[in-house]
Amino acid sequence: MPRLAEMTREQVADLAAHGVAVLPIGSLEQHGDHLPLGTDSLLLEEVIERALDDRGDVAVSPTLPFGFSGHHQFAVALSLPPKTLLDVLGALLDSLVAAGFRRVLVVNGHGGNIEMMSQAVKLAALDHAILAACCSYWELLDPRPGAPGHAGSFETSLMASAHPALVRPPMHGPRELPLFDRRLVRGLHVERHGEWPRSGGITDDPGDGDAAAGAAALAEAAARLGECVDALLGLDLPSDDPTPENPEGAAR
Amino acid sequence: MPRLAEMTREQVADLAAHGVAVLPIGSLEQHGDHLPLGTDSLLLEEVIERALDDRGDVAVSPTLPFGFSGHHQFAVALSLPPKTLLDVLGALLDSLVAAGFRRVLVVNGHGGNIEMMSQAVKLAALDHAILAACCSYWELLDPRPGAPGHAGSFETSLMASAHPALVRPPMHGPRELPLFDRRLVRGLHVERHGEWPRSGGITDDPGDGDAAAGAAALAEAAARLGECVDALLGLDLPSDDPTPENPEGAAR
């Protein structure tokens, strides 16, 4: 897999002209008593490696190992405030464009990053004549019960497949079902202060970690991520000068 | 409907102790050749008025009439940059809490506001011992073809019901189907520079404006919004001092 960290500037320049830059973003935050802090990044990197390892038309950036995790700081989390995260993603996307890339794909491993990732991609596509895309790896999957949750059955199964040595029993279920995972009314999102510590920091019972189910999910996510790259490569680039033009600088 | 703008400070203090503060957020942006700039706010206010007009347990703020609309400035839009919008929403939510409210609901009329609204609500619930919630009115509805789109059949039908004088024929369909409304891969979101001006600024053919369908949608959204308020009133407030506590100031 062409990794930006291992490529020279000439190799980057060659690939940027036609390839896709992939920017993985993860988190470092508590995942209950049994999963490690880096779970989101580890799973994300597992999916990316399976999907892109043998491709020559992508360049994969190092993973941003920190995201917005303010809700996990009741225990432990290295968290970037949302505006800082937006600044970081904006700077990285701008940098990729400055390096010549016109197709960029942000791949996400952490629910808390979704808002800023989506916003950053929209701003980048307003500011530059590029194709900018994003996805969270679990949203590529066909629907599964308990997916994605947090440190519950889904993530535990994937870790049991990808990093079994980092799954440390015994696994405990949540003290109570957190509010944000209950649907009160279609389309209504509710946040209640203290819900994460109250529930013990996980969303559902991790069970014993179903490695086979985890392996299947990882394989499916990897296949879909490959399709995402193909889709981006198959799209026409925007012309450099769309008419009528967006007013320069108006978006930010 | 108790409107904050028409209430005295004493009336607010009385209601804040037990009621729900509702903060509507809209937009002012091009809606094709046939709908007015204020379409999102007008429809939002229509839903709110139908839902909350005769309730005594809510206080409705004036609508924030501007949102993030950078993608509509190719024609005309009064747009707040995302970080400014986040600052505004944070300040308004903090202000409602300072005024005594512990149940707040942001109701949204514009797709471009979703990321910052969601983020602001999460931050408010981290910072304050409150219930904070949000919804976009169209997401309260059972799925409908073309909903919500932008200036297409859905919005045109609702406007034909709520403000027929502001629907100005002839209606034109999009010049081409915009990329962001095509699903290339499950879970993948793609933005291409210039897609909004390229498609003419609307997402699907508005047809002739089906006022009956619009009226039904407005009624359904209003009913659901009422349920949202009921749900918030039915939830326990967080205790003032959840254990363990979030580290103060860590989230922002």
Next chain:
Amino acid sequence: MPRLAEMTREQVADLAAHGVAVLPIGSLEQHGDHLPLGTDSLLLEEVIERALDDRGDVAVSPTLPFGFSGHHQFAVALSLPPKTLLDVLGALLDSLVAAGFRRVLVVNGHGGNIEMMSQAVKLAALDHAILAACCSYWELLDPRPGAPGHAGSFETSLMASAHPALVRPPMHGPRELPLFDRRLVRGLHVERHGEWPRSGGITDDPGDGDAAAGAAALAEAAARLGECVDALLGLDLPSDDPTPENPEGAAR
């Protein structure tokens, strides 16, 4: 009155070429025991409606219903911090210019907005080849005792004329004359912590609300606001490229 919220993009484009964009900014804050939170915006909109209702050469934006009201949060106020307010006004003025307007007028209903309004207008005129202007509606009037004050005789009289149902007796005078309304030395402005709560949140005795005096003031303000628009229409636009040019980007 041509309202931006009710106009299509084409109507805006036509009007922007020669007309004046009017941006009203208000507040939502305590106004004593007898006036509603929205007093400033309600009076502002009354003046604007009287002044501009039958003109075809203006486009009136929705009112920004929140301003800087930190000094009223001892009771209740939805307040935007000054830097956020400056960002908002800057974004709205930039948006109006992007929409084609070259004559913009900010009309203000709240004393706490004056600094940021004035600064935003100066920056807009530095950045763009436009005419940018601002006024607070009460400063258009010939001097009157007690004008404008806060929730005192002046505002109560105007509300008694414009919205008598929203004036709720009994009216109470201030507990003591607040320091910021006493002139200690010509040209000296003094702020003392806690002065607003100490005085009860109003500046002078509202009396019984003199609706006739209020009506006269509203009529005078409306007439003057019309003159303001005429004045702006009568001025030459700046040439696009004044010589010598301001260094780009230096002002902000």
Next chain:
Amino acid sequence: MPRLAEMTREQVADLAAHGVAVLPIGSLEQHGDHLPLGTDSLLLEEVIERALDDRGDVAVSPTLPFGFSGHHQFAVALSLPPKTLLDVLGALLDSLVAAGFRRVLVVNGHGGNIEMMSQAVKLAALDHAILAACCSYWELLDPRPGAPGHAGSFETSLMASAHPALVRPPMHGPRELPLFDRRLVRGLHVERHGEWPRSGGITDDPGDGDAAAGAAALAEAAARLGECVDALLGLDLPSDDPTPENPEGAAR
């Protein structure tokens, strides 16, 4: 005159308990062909020295030698953007409070600083249990024709008295009367792009510099500034804990 720059920390601690901290703010910007860039700061310091030289109840900070002067960068100005200026003034006022002062007075020499000075003083008095005040030296004077203007007859006369060697003839009047100095409608403020370079950067004819008139103005300003300090010393401090309290942090 007790200058902060020449005092030890113990001397500051002693004075802070009862005295007034004075913070002068100036500018560095073009003043036509005949006056130096530092005119505003030089005149401000002249007034302060005359007013406060023999007092023991004030501590005078070094002058902030730069202000907001974006409108003078067409020629030459060292300008702080408004938000930066607000941050600077906020930090300096907070620092004075941290050092023990509870009576602070900002004295201004430059019109472009007025908005941010006024805003900063209001915020400081909201955040801290202090007396915070501000004035621009020319506003202390009885009205005079041409005062203050910019690099016109008023400032030239004062410089002719205070720093005659820095007045360099020949003096030129403005190329045309700038718009911002013409009153079109009472209470209306208009800014037109390019007006400063168009008028040559000065507001009125400097004449020959009337040193006697300048000396009289300086003496009057100095006398009034002394009265300002007396007024601040004569006011009661706010109690440390006014009731009801402003919500902490809500203002900014």
Next chain:
Amino acid sequence: MPRLAEMTREQVADLAAHGVAVLPIGSLEQHGDHLPLGTDSLLLEEVIERALDDRGDVAVSPTLPFGFSGHHQFAVALSLPPKTLLDVLGALLDSLVAAGFRRVLVVNGHGGNIEMMSQAVKLAALDHAILAACCSYWELLDPRPGAPGHAGSFETSLMASAHPALVRPPMHGPRELPLFDRRLVRGLHVERHGEWPRSGGITDDPGDGDAAAGAAALAEAAARLGECVDALLGLDLPSDDPTPENPEGAAR
């Protein structure tokens, strides 16, 4: 080596009480024609692994893989602007303190990060009752000719030892000696626009990559980094409440 990414929240809590949190910060930027973009991070991680692999009293965070590299964007660099980098480092240090650590050490692999790293560490120690330290790995070494330079003999030798497969000949020297590496006057630092592209993006001739010299330097840096951790563990923690206290919040 205890890596934060592989530890559970309980393991972190245990270690935080007495151990040292290590935060590595690197870069992703052009390193001439022969070294990969990730050179700084790769070498930094090599030093850390050698130094800390068998210790139980440290917890090593994932490397921040991006730093301030604006000067390398003439070719390719993923760069965080300085204020964003300061925000990121501040958030990460605050997060480590929130997680219970009272001894934190930032270890740096990139010259462009020095200013913000130093500033962030100073702010963290002002804000929290902790020991905060930082170093750049090459400054731990006894002086060596050409160290550290950029993509020159020093870094090439270290890469030849640590990652020989990522050193890609032929190696080219700089087109000319860049100004910032010439000492004009003791203590004077000079930056000239365009110097990095002018010199070809490297500071000195990489030679053939002296793997033995590189191995020696890596070993020396690793030994010294171990001493740094020992030194931090040997220092007394600050008392929680030093007297007199720094005014809270004054530093930022």
Next chain:
Amino acid sequence: MPRLAEMTREQVADLAAHGVAVLPIGSLEQHGDHLPLGTDSLLLEEVIERALDDRGDVAVSPTLPFGFSGHHQFAVALSLPPKTLLDVLGALLDSLVAAGFRRVLVVNGHGGNIEMMSQAVKLAALDHAILAACCSYWELLDPRPGAPGHAGSFETSLMASAHPALVRPPMHGPRELPLFDRRLVRGLHVERHGEWPRSGGITDDPGDGDAAAGAAALAEAAARLGECVDALLGLDLPSDDPTPENPEGAAR
């Protein structure tokens, strides 16, 4: 010495074309019991005056009298937070470039300013086709024991030479040797919360103030500063359009 504050705009324009703009930055902060708050600025200005008084090829800005001094606010300091200081320095450097200068030199008198000064100079040289340089006056000197320290023997000696009336005995040594002045490991920098108040705010015993040694140091610093200016004048300016160009706006 050509001082910007005393020059007209025409004189500045003439000098900017070929000369060096000098921007002095100081501090206002406690310097123990015996030295005044303005020590850093006073010594800096003494050096500059000796170095540049009779030169015609420099223009000296007024000193920025405040720097980052958060660590001295335990006693008294007027401190600008680091990001504000960076904004201020960026605005001043941009302003000097806008005024026509292409050779700028920041001269520093305070250790706490080093990070932001260095960063600001690097950004200015990235953004503009200029030569930008900086130095701290004590780093121009051959190494001396105790230099620079804070309010210790070095600064006391210089003040004894330059401003003997402002040195107020008795002089007290530090209560204990502060940690930041002890070298624990080569290249390691450690900050411990509360170290400044703990040590009494000074770094080493001021002794009796050796005026002769102080005079020698001032003379040496002045001579070196002259060499710095000569060096800048002797360097070629960057061409306006270096190839390949830095991507515009990418650095900040």
